[in-house]
Amino acid sequence: MPVCGLSRLISQTIVCARVTGVDLILVWTEGSAVACERLCPHEQADLARGHLSGERLFCPRHAASFDLRTGRISYGWPYRTLRIYPTRIDDEQVWIDATVVNSRAI
Template identity: 35%
Template structure:
């Protein structure tokens, strides 16, 4: 199976230790800069329907701005209440200064 990589952003647009929201192929995606790496998840919290890019990133955890639940941006798994359902993560590769996502 061939992976379809989609150009999501310039690597320089993803700030270190912060998160941005981007539209990629009609999807709302959050891109996180953590320890020199870029991670990607859906941008909508699975609990309160808030945009994660409006939350607070601390290490590998993004805190939802609505009810302060958190997700691990590497796996999408919830790390504290009230969140119980994981957020979808996407594979990321950096090539030629661009952030590419596999949304399949």
């Protein structure tokens, strides 16, 4: 399903989206669109309020960051990885497969 216009994502860098009842963020980094869960796995901080450095997304509540290629949390934090969802760009839209979001949201 289409979730965001490509030009909007490029201009805003981080955009909130909701796919089949699951809150996500889309991030424009290193020339690609990345979709991930919106809440930090540690304390459920809103990652849409975080900041981006290269391919790392930093939580606004603590100093942990996530690799947007793998979802891995920075060294020293014993929490699960950030859920990353595959995206594709077609017809100037960022698309996400809703069935994948539903299967990983648990």
